Amino acid sequence: MVLSWYILLLYIHIFSVVLSIGPYFVLFPLLAKIRTAPFEQLPDYLEPFRITVRLTKHAGHVLVATGIILTWITSWTWKTSWIIVTVLIMVASLYFIARAFSPLLRKLKAPHEDRNDLVNRLRKALIWYVLITLSMMWFMVAKPTLW
DSSP states (O other): OOOOHHHHHHHHHHHHHHHHHHHHHHHHHHHHHHHHSOGGGHHHHHHHHHHHHHHHHHHHHHHHHHHHHHHHHSSOOTTOHHHHHHHHHHHHHHHHHHHHHHHHHHHHHSOOSOHHHHHHHHHHHHHHHHHHHHHHHHHHHHOOOOO
């Protein structure tokens, strides 16, 4: 079996997708713990969120780099509809992740009265991020021709 650069890059690209989406599913069970934990223990439950955001940020860098190289070495062009839509969704997800998680995590670290509301917003942000990234993944896998 011959291992080509294309196959190697494709596997790295796929692995970075898994690292960009997968860790968020682990965070859902932590929401119940964050909701009920004493304030002194909150940093222990919030740390996985911070680590996950950082991990997915770096996995996203690999994802973008390998995506650019794969587009460059294949017959796909930047005018292909599924690539354009994927890039637009990716830009939206970058904006979303910056606005959704960090401010909520900062508020949860500080003394507050509305933890239930903050946890509900964090849960909603998790759901939206997973949906956004899964839709991006669908475009990369299905490669629909939209125009």
